[in-house]
Amino acid sequence: MRPFDYQRAERLTHAAQLTADADTLALAGGTNLIDLMKLQVETPQTLVDIGRLSLGEIADEGAGKARGLRIGALATNTATAAHPRVRADYPVLARGILAGATQQLRNKATTGGNLCQRTRCYYFTNIDQPCNKREPGSGCGAIKGIARIHAVLGTSPHCIATYPGDMAVAMAALDATVEIASENSSRSVPVRGFHRLPGDTPERDNVLEPGEIITAVTLPAPVGGIHLYRKVRERSSYAFALCSVAAVIALEDNRFTRADLAFGGLAHKPWHDPRIADLLIGNEPSLALFDKAADLLLEDAQGYGENDFKIPLARRTLAAVLCEATGVEP
């Protein structure tokens, strides 16, 4: 760990001001950042502890039928997953969060921090290995190396890392919105557009600019339906997803009226393909239809040897989720 300065932000504007410096990072739960600092993967000059800011509230947003939910950036994963409205109206989110990490980590991890958590690519976390994400231009060790946990969708020749989380995958299915503040302004970005694909700049995980801080994630009004979060992993807890599917599904007269799907473990971001809902909605559920949905999802999928299995696994996991939601017998 390199020596660093530590500052405690008392106000949001102060925090935003400080983090405008490229060598300054915001510290929330610290479950990812501190580990990476010990490994010298992250080497900030200054840490701004935003933990004391009043961003932990989970509260209704709007009223009546349009009543959404605003989850503060510092609400812990545990608090969010246990919140009565999350459990009642957004169970896919509760399930997604509880599928991630461990109870101890969820007690510390925050909404904003979770969105910003960095990839678990083995080459990213080892500073003696090339990694374009950690050190632009140094190359990618994973492409010719051990790519077991890596992406099959939206990769670039520079980076095949995945976004590792679960919470954001559920939020992408829910079409939630990230609220972002800077010193003088604020903006909103859909979760589906918050994370980036690696392209030529894999060092950038998401669209946050220096000086911007996540203040909340807002969930739209509840849509009902069947909420599922399915995570495939090597052990039953404390393992990142080989593939995960978040689904909000509704049917009327045995036809899809809603099919909001997002996928984890497959790409540099929670993967959402609007064509899948377009394909499903209005049609009767069937194995053949699910297969077509998987064809759409995976038409540009590319494996890197070790992770080729993710392509058929994603197809099967999608089918499993859709069968469970619709009652189609395999």
Add this chain to the structure above:
Amino acid sequence: MTVHLKQDAPDERNVLDFTGQSVIGEPLSRPEGLLKVTGTATYAAEYEVDGCCEGVLVTLPVVRGEVTAIDEASVLSMPGVIAVLSDERMTGRPAQGMAGEAPFQPAKDVCYWGQPVALVVAETFEQARDAAKHVAMDWRSEQAPLDPAAVETEESESTRQGDLAHAMAEAAHSVDVVFTTEGHASAAMEPHAALAQWEDGKLTVHASLQMLKFNRAELADSIGLEEEQVRLLSPYVGGGFGSKLGVSQEVVAASLAAMHLGRPVRVVMSRQQVFQTVERRSETHQRIRLAADAEGRLTGFGHEARVSNLPGESFAEPVLQSSHFLYAGENRLLRLEVARIHRMTAGSVRAPGEAVGVQTVEQAMDMLAEKVGIDPVELRLRNIPDKHPANGKPFSSRKLAEALREGATAFGWEPRPRTPRHTREGEWWIGTGMASAARVHSVVEAKARVTLRPGGTALVETDMTDIGTGSYAILGQVAGEMLGLVPDDIEVRLGDTDLPPGSGSGGSVGAASCGSAVFLACQGLRKELAERLGIAPESLTLKDGFARWSGGQKALTELLNQEPIECTGHFEPGASTEDMAVSSFGAFFAEVAVNRWTGETRVRRMTGAFGFGRVLNARTARSQCLGGLTWCIGNALTESLLFDPVDGHLVNCDLAEYHVPVNRDVPDLEVLLLEERDAAASPIQAKGVGELGLCGGAAAIANAIHDACGARVFAYPMTPDRVLAAMPET
């Protein structure tokens, strides 16, 4: 007073069954348990020593090369940095178990990626860690073989009897199959750590080590001291699983730094360094051939394995160890080959040999049972040999048949031929599988001193370690049984080379070896007490602090008359274990659920039935077996070391990416301890138990996967992708 026994003959007297205190075998809690669960047991790195400075190992990110220059000045100006040590005596590899001599030196001769080559010492840990990343070095590097399948191998062991190829050709039923297992890490909770102090020509090191007698010799030899100048202390060890058998790099480095600086130096390996630099279990490639007659009686047995290690290392994962005697078959071919590649040192990790060698045989046996069309349990029962199939020695004791039968009953095993896909619950295929367990037994020389104190209590002392296994408890119980004392009246001191040298913990030798040393010491004390009473030792009963004999009784305190008596027991293995085949046996039964969509496998329950001689403490023995069963789950489903094909570095080097089973992976586990006395195994009729629970059980899970969904997977671990690839589609 010393009582020495070299055991040349079986001891059928079963003395501990007639002593009368009735503490032996009782499921007592560990005396140190409260300290451990309250965080007050002090581990190596936790001692507070004035003026202690902190060392961090500098590692080199090349697979083969030599450090030609280390620029100490490059970091000496950094805050807090005291020194950069690149002493020729630093060790690049850990010592193999029971080596008793220096491991490979010098450290600058780099043979695997991440080898420690130097040590940075600073005032604080953070300063040292930062500086260790910034030490400027010059080195030469070269290409080196990384792939065990791509190099010439050398033969390590070979046994041929009869003509296996002919037996295979003539067999009514046969199996010829290749398995692979991947490398394993010990993955002990406590990282390797040492705190060294050099005072008045004497080196004292708090370390996390399993076998202090050998470790002292290894350390002294590494740095050029006499053994008498070195004291090692490891009263508590937070798990070893083989990785702390031999003295490791941080112990030597901390010692050299303390001697160089004249200040105490602490070195704690990072989790990544533990994974990258201590011993790994070799990956294996195993071909199993089974030839059988129409009823499934084996006529031929073949087990050929390839393992790997660094050049110059004598250790070869002893994959065949139990294959020599587990099953019959007059035509036999067993062969072990070693590939020399540049991964970190391969050595003893959790039941070396059987942990990966029995599970392949047991999966092949399941395939044979399927071909013969009989119950897999019945196939095993038909193939239990009368005597050792290679050397004709009788078995000293063997509970294999009982374990198979009683385990099957306890588990609720359906005795029938297996046909896959008989049960589905929603998305999950449900199946059951079983396997035999076997682990060779050995004992080693051990000494222990027992002192009867004037107050009527006893002190047991040996340098034996407790690596979470229950050594404190069982040694106290042996003494309590022999001396007629309740456990609270016995103090056990372990883990200090100033105490008589025991066996150390490793290879499941500790309980029987050190237990026997304590037993012998107590025999000496009993003889002394009997002499004081003028009676024969056999006429003496010691119970609850009293000596009783046919003529009366006397309090122990009175007999001692204000003076302590002490006796050192000295146990040595002799001909008794050489003239017989001595091993522990058992059986595993598992029920699994395999997801039809994803191939994810979850173990739903497991039963293990084990016979390992006398049970010294039913609670700690059971806990050992529970640990073994848990490792079976990791072995079967999740654990593998992943090496980069380009530069050979270990990629998954933390507990997030090296997947040991977590709580949720471990279901209801049932353990049956089968009462047994093995007269040849040790004077206390005990055999090793620590590793038996891991020896074969992964096959019970593998066979259950097949029974559940029809997937026969030949590569361990059976991750979802591998199960899916083998799963029939319809």
